[in-house]
Amino acid sequence: MNAVLAEIFLSGSITHDTYVRTGVAGDPGGSDAEYQMLFLAALTAPWRKLLVFYQLGGVPGALGRTLEYLYENAFGYWWAIRHRSAAGEPTASDLPATVEIGPADLRYQSRFGKAHFPTKDGDTDRSPVHDEPIVGVVSGRWDRFRTEWTETRIHRSLEARFLDGEYWEQTARYRYAACKIENGLEDWRSSTPEELERRCDDLDALYESMAEEGYVPQDELLEREDDGMETGSAAIKPILGTNYPHEMRVGIGRSGEVIRFSAGKHRLSIAKLLGLETVPVIIVVRHERWATIRERFAAADSLEALPGEYREFADHPDLRAVTGDIRPRVAE
Secondary structure: OOHHHHHHHHHHHOOHHHHHHHOOOOOOOOOOOHHHHHHHHHHHHOOOHHHHHHHHHHHHHHHHHHHHHHHHHHHHHHHHHOOOOOOOOOHHHHHOOEEEHHHHHHHEEEEOOOOOOOHHHHHHHOOOOOOOOOOOEEOOOOOOOOHHHHHOHHHHHHHHHHHHOOOOOHHHHHHHHHHHHHHHOOOOOOOOOHHHHHHHHHHHHHOOOOOOOHHOOOHHHHHHHHOOOOOOOOOOOEOOEEEEEEEEEEEEOOOOEEEEEOOOOHHHHHHHHHHOOOOEEEEEEEEHHHHHHHHHHHHHHHHOOEEEEEEOOOHHHHHHHHHHHHHHHHHO
């Protein structure tokens, strides 16, 4: 056990293998040992970042960011334990679906990490709880644990760079990455100042490309065999054993909110800044209440047959596949 604790402290994280070696896995209700182990993980995880937070924001910044990090990890692991079988066995209609949405409609970023809420097969390597990604209909308050996308560090930094004309070195995202690299940590796909500069050059090129061509889907970039990126590339990722283009993975909240979980964050912000009409996303989860609304739309003969509070969702992108010719029938 001491060796395991040392591993967690030094790495600042907890992995599925480490969790299993402690001998505390298996109780679906969440044993005291499980909660203690995951609390320890949440407690020790931010220590390596503490110096970074202090250098960037002084004592108030370090305390504030550490408490926020602790809260998010503790809540995330608590939720993961209680909802380890959250989605159950997905039906065909629950399986991941690729849809086109307006960038402005994607307003939120989930505050769950990949270890708490895995959305593709590879994410489960980071999770001490989930053996499979969460896909399908999920109840609970997961859709409330979110933040406005425009308030994220990455969006504010890209906005400062591409709309306000600031140098990368002036942006919050660059400063955060540079500070971590100075302290021997890797961030933003960079472990050296030189790699960080290449990362910034790549994002400049991505912005210029999207300004000229719009949003080019991942599968099309793969066909080209060269997406022009040195520090990242188009990819295919498995979800429950089925390969999908590595587009943004999102959930649909109880009132139709589109919430990003993973992938495509730079492309999303650039699409917003450029005012692009649509971007592709992969829907991996739907809130239970939204799934009910979706079922009602699928069964309705007309909009007038639906409750008034549902009709406002008629143009929602997640309903296009199930509404069919519902509008023409109303017009008749």
